[in-house]
Amino acid sequence: MTDIAAPVPAREPTLLRLLKGILLLRESTVGMIGAGLVLFWVLMAIFADLIAPFPPNATIYPLAMPGTTVPEIGTFWLGTDHIGRDILSRIIHGSRQVLLYAPLATFCAYMVGIPMGLAAGYRRGMTDDVLSFIANVILSFPVLVLYIIIIATIGASAANIVIAVTFASAPGIFRIVRGLVLDLRNREYVFAAETRGETPWRIMLIEILPNARGPLIVDACLRVGYVIITIGVLGFLGLGLPPPDPDWGGMINETRQMAMTFPHMTVFPCIAISSLVLGFNLLADGLREVSLRD
Secondary structure, rough: OOOOOOOOOOOOHEEEEHHHHHHHOOOOOHHHHHHHHHHHHHHHHHHHHOOOOOOOOOOOOOOOOOEEEOOEEEEEEOOOOOOOHHHEEEEEHHHHHHHHHHHHHHHHHHHHHHHHHHHHHHOOHHHHHHHHHHHHHHHOOOOHHHHHHHHHHHOOOOHHHHHHHHHHHHHHHHHHHHHHHHHOOHHHHHHHHHHOOOOHHHHHHHHHHHHHHHHHHHHHHHHHHHHHHHHHHHHHOOOOOOOOOOOHHHHHHHHHOOOOOOOOHHHHHHHHHHHHHHHHHHHHHHHHHHHOOO
């Protein structure tokens, strides 16, 4: 009798794997808290025009303390800054800037770092040596100094912040991907793909990269938090998003000289930055916890 080959099980669609991952995240208390914090700020950003009580750049009532109620105007729940702009409204609208450019910059860094890491880890040899040397040279510079040099050279703008983060973060992503590929390149499914005659890039993108997604997703959540801090630091140094658009780091910079007398002007933007970064960090911890259980 002729042996009938056992059918090869079909791969689960990416969307189905994502939904399963979200359901597994429910088993992690830390991950759910992080997801809740991130979701809170995402909703703030999406519905900022509806939630914010005042226009973010409107001069209304200077130096109001938190909870101040002005007849015929309204209540300033978090107070106002030195030129009368409502701090709560500026924080809510500022979340749009952060949640747009931090994930975008992280995504661009991964689009550069992943192909470099795949090529270096799979091809080895001269390709690995050249790419590793370039990455090591960039990583030898202090990250904050590198950001400042890039922004000071090409100018402060949203696009330039994305470029600076991509340039400075891609080498770190490259090293993570390279290490994962060095471990996965010797697996049986890679040998099977090579035997079938598949091209190297198809093997790297279809066979290797999906199996490295777990650590990369966790690292992406952590890296978004680092980028949020970076955007805040650049804004504090006057190298962030140009005014008058609300920027959490810029809000701290504009009012830092009055922090002793009116601490609410700097404390609340700091809390906003910290809570969002904490959310991404807890989400990353939850994803790592779930991946270890799986």
